[in-house]
Each structure stands twice: as C-alpha cells, then as structure tokens.
Amino acid sequence: MLPLKNIFSKRILNEAALTRRGDFRLNVVLMFMLLSLASSCKKDMPMEDPGSAIIELNIPKGFPYPLIPADNQPTQNRIDLGKKLFFDPILSRDNTISCSSCHHTDKKFTDGLQFSTGIDNNQTTRNSMTILNTAYQPYLFWDGGVPSLEQQVLAPIESHLEMDFDVNQVVNRLINHAEYPQLFQNAYQQGPSVYTLTRAIACYERTLFTGKSRYDEYVYENNTSALSQSEINGMNLFMGERGECFHCHGEYNFTDYNFKNNGLYLNYADSGRARITLRQVDVGKFKVPSLRNVEFTAPYMHDGSLATLEEVIDHYSNGGEAHPNKSGLIQPINLTNQEKQDLLNFLKALSDQ
Amino acid sequence: MKNNKISLTLLIALVGATVFFTGCSDEDDPTPKATASTEQKLSFHLHTMVGNTAAAYGVDFQDAGGRKFNLGDFQYYISNIVLIKSNGSELPLSGKVVLANPARRAYELGIVPVGNYNGFKFILGLDSITNHGDPTLYNADHPLAIQSPGVHWTWNSGYIFMKVEGFVDTTLAANGPADLEYFYHVGMDAQKRLIDFSTSAFTVTSGLDYEIGLEFDLLEILHNVDMRTENETHTFNNLPLAVKIADNWQGAFSIE
Numbered sequence: 001m002l003p004l005k006n007i008f009s010k011r012i013l014n015e016a017a018l019t020r021r022g023d024f025r026l027n028v029v030l031m032f033m034l035l036s037l038a039s040s041c042k043k044d045m046p047m048e049d050p051g052s053a054i055i056e057l058n059i060p061k062g063f064p065y066p067l068i069p070a071d072n073q074p075t076q077n078r079i080d081l082g083k084k085l086f087f088d089p090i091l092s093r094d095n096t097i098s099c100s101s102c103h104h105t106d107k108k109f110t111d112g113l114q115f116s117t118g119i120d121n122n123q124t125t126r127n128s129m130t131i132l133n134t135a136y137q138p139y140l141f142w143d144g145g146v147p148s149l150e151q152q153v154l155a156p157i158e159s160h161l162e163m164d165f166d167v168n169q170v171v172n173r174l175i176n177h178a179e180y181p182q183l184f185q186n187a188y189q190q191g192p193s194v195y196t197l198t199r200a201i202a203c204y205e206r207t208l209f210t211g212k213s214r215y216d217e218y219v220y221e222n223n224t225s226a227l228s229q230s231e232i233n234g235m236n237l238f239m240g241e242r243g244e245c246f247h248c249h250g251e252y253n254f255t256d257y258n259f260k261n262n263g264l265y266l267n268y269a270d271s272g273r274a275r276i277t278l279r280q281v282d283v284g285k286f287k288v289p290s291l292r293n294v295e296f297t298a299p300y301m302h303d304g305s306l307a308t309l310e311e312v313i314d315h316y317s318n319g320g321e322a323h324p325n326k327s328g329l330i331q332p333i334n335l336t337n338q339e340k341q342d343l344l345n346f347l348k349a350l351s352d353q
Numbered sequence: 354m355k356n357n358k359i360s361l362t363l364l365i366a367l368v369g370a371t372v373f374f375t376g377c378s379d380e381d382d383p384t385p386k387a388t389a390s391t392e393q394k395l396s397f398h399l400h401t402m403v404g405n406t407a408a409a410y411g412v413d414f415q416d417a418g419g420r421k422f423n424l425g426d427f428q429y430y431i432s433n434i435v436l437i438k439s440n441g442s443e444l445p446l447s448g449k450v451v452l453a454n455p456a457r458r459a460y461e462l463g464i465v466p467v468g469n470y471n472g473f474k475f476i477l478g479l480d481s482i483t484n485h486g487d488p489t490l491y492n493a494d495h496p497l498a499i500q501s502p503g504v505h506w507t508w509n510s511g512y513i514f515m516k517v518e519g520f521v522d523t524t525l526a527a528n529g530p531a532d533l534e535y536f537y538h539v540g541m542d543a544q545k546r547l548i549d550f551s552t553s554a555f556t557v558t559s560g561l562d563y564e565i566g567l568e569f570d571l572l573e574i575l576h577n578v579d580m581r582t583e584n585e586t587h588t589f590n591n592l593p594l595a596v597k598i599a600d601n602w603q604g605a606f607s608i609e
Binding site: 141146148150151154157159167168169194199278 | 485487488489490493498499500501502503505507508509510541543589590592
C-alpha cells in the first residue's frame with residue numbers, strides 16, 4: 001500500500017508540472033490516491049521517512065529476541081528521541097537531573113554510588129541498577145513494583161528523592177520546546193504526551209545490551225583459550241552444586257529475575273518485595289540482579305552496602321544472616337581462598353571487552 | 354474551466370473517501386438511541402464534607418477533639434458502580450470511574466433506563482485489573498490518567514484510592530496552629546471497599562435526569578484516628594492505619 005501511494009504522489013507532481021490538459025488522467029490518479037488512503041484504515045501511516053521503519057535490534061549472541069510491546073516497536077526516530085530524553089535534565093523539576101545522572105554510560109549504566117542522588121542532593125535508599133539488558137526485565141526496580149519499562153519512566157520523574165517533578169509538567173515543557181514536538185511527531189505521529197514520553201525513553205532503553213565478554217567467547221565461540229584455568233575453576237564452582245550461584249544467577253543474563261532474601265540482614269530497613277505485596281514472607285526479598293559487567297557496577301546489593309566483589313563473595317561463603325525468609329540455597333560453604341579467587345576471576349570474565 | 358473540473362472530481366473523490374473511511378469503523382450498527390422517555394441521565398451529586406461543613410482547601414477545620422487541620426489535597430476513586438433494579442437484577446455501569454474531589458459535586462455516570470431501583474453499590478477504590486493497568490494509556494482528561502497532583506503510585510503501579518493531605522496541629526493540648534504535614538494515602542488492592550446502598554431505593558422518571566445525592570464526611574473517615582499521632586500512611590509503610598481508614602469509608606457515606 002505504501003509504495004503504491006508514493007508512486008501515485010510522484011506521478012501527480014510530474015503530470016501537474018508537465019501537462020496543462022491531462023486533467024482526466026490527473027483526476028483519476030488523484031481519486032485513486034484518495035481512495036487508497038481511505039481504504040488503508042490507518043491514521044498513522046508513516047510517509048517516506050526511513051526513520052519510521054521498524055528495525056530489528058542487534059541482540060548479543062546467545063540472547064533471545066526480547067518481547068517488545070506492539071505499540072512501541074523500535075524505529076530509529078523513536079530510539080533517537082528516547083536517547084535525547086534520557087540524557088536531558090528537562091525531566092527534573094530544576095532541570096539538573098537526567099536519567100543518565102544515575103545511569104552513566106561510563107559505569108555500565110550505574111552511578112558507582114551507594115545510593116542514587118536526586119535533585120537538591122537528595123539521597124535515595126537504593127543502589128542504582130544497570131539498565132543494560134533491561135529489555136528482558138519482566139518488572140522493574142529492586143522490588144519489581146512496576147510491570148513495564150514504559151511505566152517505569154514515571155517513577156523517577158515523580159519521586160521526591162529523584163527528579164521530584166510532575167510528568168504532566170514535563171509534557172508541558174516538551175510541548176513548548178523548540179525541537180521536541182517535531183521529534184515526537186516523527187517518532188510517534190503525535191506530539192509529546194505522557195504516553196509518547198514514556199514510550200520513547202523505554203524504546204531507547206530496550207536497545208541497551210551488554211557486549212561480548214570472554215565468557216561469551218568461551219561459550220558461544222568455542223574459544224577454549226578465552227578463559228584462564230582459574231576462571232574455568234571459578235565457573236565450575238559458580239555453575240556447580242557447591243557454589244550454587246547459577247540457581248539464581250543463571251542463563252544468558254545471569255539472573256532468573258526472581259525475588260530472593262540473601263540473608264544480608266536480620267532486620268531489614270527496606271522491606272523490599274514486601275513493600276509491594278505487603279506479605280511477611282516477602283520481607284527482605286529483592287530482585288536478583290544480572291552479574292554481567294559486575295566488575296564495574298560496585299557497590300553491591302540493593303543498598304550498596306558491600307563495596308567490593310570480595311565482600312560479596314565472603315558474604316555468600318559465610319552464608320549470611322539467619323533471616324526467616326532467607327533462600328535455602330544460601331548456606332555457609334566456607335570457600336577456600338583459592339576458590340574465592342577463582343570465583344572473583346570468573347566474575348570478571350563476565351565483563352564486556 | 355480546468356479548476357472547476359478538478360474541484361468536481363475532488364469532491365467526488367472526497368465523497369468516495371468518506372464512504373471508505375466510514376466503512377473502516379466497527380461493522381456493528383450502534384444500538385439505536387432510545388427516546389428520552391425511556392432513558393435518562395444519571396449522576397452522582399457528591400458532597401465532600403468535614404462534619405457539617407463542605408470540605409474546602411486551605412481553610413482550618415477541627416477534628417472530633419477540636420484539633421485544627423486543613424486540606425491541601427483530597428481525592429478519591431469511585432468505580433464498579435452497580436444499580437439494582439426493582440426486580441433484583443443488577444445493572445453495572447461498566448468502565449465508569451469517578452475521581453472525586455471537594456471542589457466538584459456533579460459526576461455524570463451515564464444513561465440509564467427510567468424506572469424503580471432498589472438501590473446501588475460501588476467500590477471506593479478500584480478493582481485490581483484497573484488498579485494495575487498502565488496509566489499512560491489514558492488521555493490526559495481521563496480520571497485514570499496521571500493526575501496533577503498525582504494519585505498514582507508510580508513506584509508500585511497502582512492508584513491511591515483515597516488521598517487526603519494537609520497540615521495538622523500536633524500539640525498535645527490541641528491549641529496550636531495546623532503546621533505539621535499529614536498525609537493519608539490509602540490504596541493497594543486489599544484496601545478497596547464495597548460501599549453498599551443496595552436498599553436505598555430511588556426512581557428515575559421519564560423526562561427528568563436523576564442525581565443520586567451522597568455525602569462523604571471526612572470526620573467519619575477519620576473516626577478513631579488520632580491525627581496527632583496517626584498522621585502518615587503510604588499504606589505500605591503503615592498498613593494498620595490505612596486499613597482503619599478504609600474500614601471507615603462505608604460509615605462516612607450517607608444519602609443526602
């Protein structure tokens with residue numbers, strides 16, 4: 001339908017320019033064009049802009065193609081708009097904080113701080129998670145309180161500790177902006193709104209994947225020299241029943257996206273998943289994070305309370321506190337110093353090269 | 354001459370296109386509009402009260418113990434409205450959601466058949482499907498769209514069923530100014546409450562739109578709530594207080 005219509009519109013221009021009398025043919029063409037438009041039943045038909053074409057995301061080897069909502073399939077215009085918004089402090093009340101303030105490109109989209117910092121130097125109560133591979137997250141945040149990437153966009157904008165703004169006022173700013181209205185039009189065939197704003201940022205975020213690690217080379221390219229013997233030992237510990245790390249940190253993204261209490265505390269200041277479910281059995285449970293690039297995403301845990309990977313490994317080796325909700329998988333396993341070193345080396349082999 | 358011909362053809366083409374466009378809409382014929390004599394418009398006339406006074410923003414009120422407080426925001430959701438016909442059958446006003454506030458009284462509910470009704474019932478709050486739907490999908494003027502000020506918890510993707518906030522006097526003797534911020538944000542699925550007026554009969558008469566008059570009294574909502582000590586709940590962080598308030602909702606409504 002689309003190419004046909006374009007041909008007609010070109011012909012009209014040509015004929016109108018060349019003839020003064022070919023009215024009948026012109027009229028037939030004109031009528032055809034209108035009818036073809038009418039019968040398509042689509043209001044949002046993209047014109048000739050190649051940026052409007054749905055594109056395929058470039059997925060790392062071994063990863064499945066992510067599920068993407070039908071109304072927010074990736075196009076270059078949408079991705080570009082989302083990227084511009086992601087880095088633009090226009091989202092925050094005083095124009096100082098953007099998404100990238102807590103998700104730095106040079107820190108694997110985390111911020112390196114214990115707690116994310118919002119406007120007026122407000123400290124949040126949780127550690128900034130990476131948004132690489134976020135296309136696979138079935139729900140967002142440490143407590144899984146938000147079911148889609150689109151809806152997630154609202155939370156930091158409205159959080160008093162983060163951007164402390166009103167999403168409707170963000171939309172007003174965008175409507176009155178010199179560039180954004182046209183960019184929204186190009187991307188979604190409509191102007192800035194809560195709907196298009198949240199779609200655009202989510203669309204960009206779904207393009208952010210981890211790269212290729214030495215582990216991937218070893219597994220997916222059968223390059224047996226990609227990992228050292230210590231790293232292989234660490235991998236066997238990680239994937240075996242002694243270490244048992246893989247039960248939660250399994251598969252391509254090194255997470256099962258489940259909620260677990262890992263025995264970090266006897267008493268949790270942050271109730272985690274229970275904040276959403278209000279159930280006692282969910283107290284102290286947090287979403288299992290991906291371990292890809294874990295070397296670069298310190299500090300660790302939902303509250304950034306462990307500064308180094310060595311501390312994290314010690315925590316799991318010791319088996320954690322005896323919280324009633326603690327996962328049964330986490331028991332003292334008393335790793336030797338060599339095993340700890342092997343595990344650490346393996347975790348660092350999950351870094352993008 | 355040429356221009357005339359083009360215009361004529363344009364006209365024909367446009368008519369043709371119009372026919373096609375019309376054909377694009379749903380195939381089913383809309384149900385024929387009943388005449389005004391068999392159906393009438395039904396509305397809620399909601400008076401949000403503080404005791405015997407109409408609730409309003411920015412003025413001082415007194416709680417049951419004479420403690421000063423004021424209102425900065427007061428909004429609540431009414432949904433799943435069901436009319437009970439005289440034969441006992443139920444007529445749900447499907448999809449109708451009201452976001453009420455003290456500044457507004459009339460809330461149109463829809464067109465209903467004339468006749469006798471045994472009563473009505475509704476949910477204060479939202480059913481779980483609506484509660485956890487995507488708020489960005491609604492047009493800005495819809496009650497379920499993101500509001501300013503907000504009544505959606507963006508961090509847990511659910512609506513605040515009733516939001517009351519302002520300032521309260523927290524002096525022990527209750528003789529100071531209303532200067533401490535208080536907030537009651539009650540929501541999460543388990544806190545929705547069925548408000549039952551199924552035996553409050555009314556009649557919708559031909560030729561007359563009908564208004565159901567209701568009062569919702571904040572002093573009753575805060576029955577047994579000590580505003581000096583119980584002045585904060587986001588529901589998740591103070592569930593007992595949220596439940597206490599939700600349990601007061603039925604008693605806080607009365608037919609006007």
